Amino acid sequence: MTSEERRPAPDWVGDVGLGVKAWVGETPSTPTAPGSRQPGGPAGSTGDEEPGRPRRSARSGRQKGGAGGRARHRTWEEREAAKLARAEAAAAEVEADPEAVARRVLLDTLTGQARTRQELADKLAKRGVPDEIAAGLLDRFTEVGLIDDAAFARQWVESRHRSRGLAPRALRQELRRKGVADEAAAEALEQIDDDDQRAAARALVDKKLRSMRGLEPQVATRRLAGLLARKGYSSGLAFAVVREALADVEGVDDLEPPDL
Missing domain, CATH: 1.10.10 (Arc Repressor Mutant, subunit A)
Known part of the structure; x- marks a missing residue:
């Protein structure tokens, strides 16, 4: 498609949730009026549980047996057989129409949360979608802005x-x-500058200090510096922020840099 033939970008570009809805032809949902049935719910359901009325368990319809009317638990062999049957059914579905399966996986995964191309490619590979089909759909989703x-x-x-x-x-x-x-x-x-880092590090230290009252300054220093190191801060910045915070709280200003 040439640049002259390209249509203006739709309004949902940049919003993955709206993009998925546009892709499958859905319209944004509207709030449900009180007392009305929730979409997809059983007839007569309002979406609000009646106070004091126990919710019907999904297991209530299962056949019960054994002593005391307890539901029979499946054996390990039965669970493994069911797992194998599900895997075989999924594989058969992919073999029958791999592109449809791949498209559904991508749309389901992107609904409500953005993902990277690599994350989506891994999901398709796990479902057994052929690489060629996966690459083509990933390219298409990237082209329309659902993957960025x-x-x-x-x-x-x-x-x-x-x-x-x-x-x-x-x-x-x-x-x-x-x-x-x-x-x-x-x-x-590049969104994070030096001031942002220092402010974030100080906020972490101040929060942790609330639970460290009474500790020796050297012990507090090691623990706080270790916390910042785990968050990715350099040892120089970590010690500077910790020393500043302890000085504000206890007047400590002669601590040696911790061993990180």
Whole structure:
């Protein structure tokens, strides 16, 4: 397709959840009115459990037997046979229509959460989808914007740094394990500057200090510096932040750098 023939990018580009819905032809759901039946629920169900009324167990319809009316548990051989039967059925489904299976796997996996191309390729390989078909669908999903490793990396870095306080070194390792290219990872990590790192490290130390009252300064220093090291911070920054935090709390200003 030439650039002249390309249509303008749809409104959902950049939002994987909306993109998946657009792909399968769904429209955004609307809130369910009180008392109405939930989509996919049984007739007469409102989605709200009646107070004091026990929920019907999925096992209630199973045939019971044995002493005391207990449900019979399957033997190990029966469980293994059922597992083998499911595997054989899945393999037969892939053999019958591998492209349909691959498309469904991709859409199900992407619903509600972005994934990297490598993660999706691993899932397809695990389902036994042939490499050629997997590569073609992954290319197509990338073309329409449902797979975007650079966007994934930016979102991952912002989220993990904010929620877990991870330093760039730790974040780079996580992105590499997910198959994000080094260039895309480096670009995403540019969001975090030195001030951001120091502020995040100090927040981690301050939170941990609440449970370390009464410890000797040297012990507290080792533990706090170890915490920051596990989060990916350099030893120099870790000690500087720990020393500053302890000085603010206890007036300690003569600690030696810990052995990291």
